[in-house]
Amino acid sequence: MASTIKNLAFFPLVFLLLCVDTNAQLSPLFYSRTCPNLQLIVRNSMRQALVKEARLGASILRLFFHDCFVNGCDASVLLDDTATFTGEKNAFPNKNSIRGFEVIDAIKSNVETACNGTVSCADILALAAKEAVFLLGGPSWSVPLGRNDARTASQSAANTNLPPPTASLATLISSFAAQGLNARDMTALSGAHTIGQARCTTFRTHIYNETNIDPNFATFRQRTCPGPASGTGDDNLAPLDIRSPNGFDNGYFQDLIARRGLFHSDQELFNGGSQDALVRLYSLNFRAFANDFVNAMIKMGNISPLTGSNGEIRKNCRVIN
Template sequence: MAFSSHTFGFAIVLLCLFLSSFSVVISRSSRSSSQMSPGFYRRSCPRLKRIVRNGMQQAVAKEPRLGASVLRLFFHDCFVNGCDGSILLDDTPSFTGEKNAFPNRNSARGFEVIDKIKTDVEAACPGTVSCADILALATRVGVRQLGGPSWRLRLGRRDARTASQSDANRDLPSPRSNLSTLITSFGKKGLTARDMTALSGAHTIGKSQCRAFRTHIYNETNIDPSFAQARRANCPFTGGDSNLANLDRFTPNRFDNGYYKNLVVDKGLLHSDQELFNGGSQDSLVRRYSNRKNLFFFHFSVAMKKMSNIGPLTGTNGEIRTNCRLVN
């Protein structure tokens, strides 16, 4: 088909407008990234990392499960409108947040740990450090304290003034998700299938409630029969929804690669766990992680770095909350 000079000229104008808009988007993204750095609070709150480290060490020493709980809080925060501290907001008569979304209701925990650290940080550096950054730092400390890897963490996030229960219900992956749903869900957040499989390794620590794994242990066949029978002892077919089981039967309080060793022998606790090793695209990676802890640690660190940079509020967006549970 031949184009007239008028049509060609119009196409050139459209192309220029598109490139101009694209450049603006890139520029804005670059400015947002440049506003965050590992040393963001070096001058304004030099004791920050020490305060967070002391707070998490005290909490995890008292209850090792809190390392997993805070890690889960961070994951659930970042997956809903970015890493903005929105999950920390309490409901009020005029505001419905994320805490009572189905994936969080009666299961999200560790809020008191973040509250305590925030109080200590406010005493040292009033109105300076966001709850979103405290949660990000506390997560890294908790993983490290339980024997896991560290990762480079940029700081400078600001706190959201709102939260969305409906977005939490929509965006947070279900323990009943199949592999393709998991890959799609993580992909929407800019995370690859490898990132998803590595981040799922967070289940090498912590516990899960019976209601999340009942269907897997009673109705599914891709599970070791003796393992399913053992889990049924504490998770009846009806009732006992909040009864707990370790996500990693080997070392539930140690961040290692035991989770993947469970999967290769069909002893994943959740349906979504065993989907990673069930004849699909992630089988070979799971097997590699089960044999090479250092490879898992490296990929986990890369994925955590990427996840921690999902949709941060920076600059004049959001606020620095003085109380993590309430907007200022």
């Protein structure tokens, strides 16, 4: 596994984009004086995590998405529930689903050792998501930094704002538009499903009850995801990209062309609708996908950041100060 990560880390296509058309209060150079080794610390920490379990790359990327879609990129998703506070971890789209919190904890600890009380959990999560993509073979980019951490979270917003794996194309487009992301951004960001795995309960209906799926693929997936009548198998895992589940490439879009999208919402991107041509482009041209993915990640990372005197720099990403 270690050698695989090492080889993927030197993927030749690396995009180094400085963001000039971004939130003016965020800058890739935000910690250049106060924590100059920040990005190296995050990269080394993520590399160690991926050597232990490559799936954690997808988990961290998903954490970032689930954070930004709920009141902006403010690390609210990292907050634990307390006796007086209900956070987002147990919202319906997150419960028994999002993971990787211990990775962020470890990175935060390493960063605190080097730069005490300086770097927000929100920025750590943004950087960790970028490193997850890069270390699994995808592009790199300059992450705008300077976010603060939220002092609150919203379970109701998590239940409302995060599109489910059963979403239609219209619902997906609407959900992303509500966050300032267009349909092209949505399709590019969906390409994050080129890595990671999903629980049987999230794709069971698609493989048993729907027609826009390759029947051989449906049968294959049914082997490890029993029908609902069995009462078993809910937590059995399947890769979102059957071709290369631990490599960040365009295999996901090739799967969609072959009608092998694992989620209903995945296959909706290639179902005779407005995104078919873009899916075809991405399936043939990794560079086009990578460019659009980077631009969409930067755009998503700029959703309602807390800056200046708003929010705080948490000492522990799981609790407010």
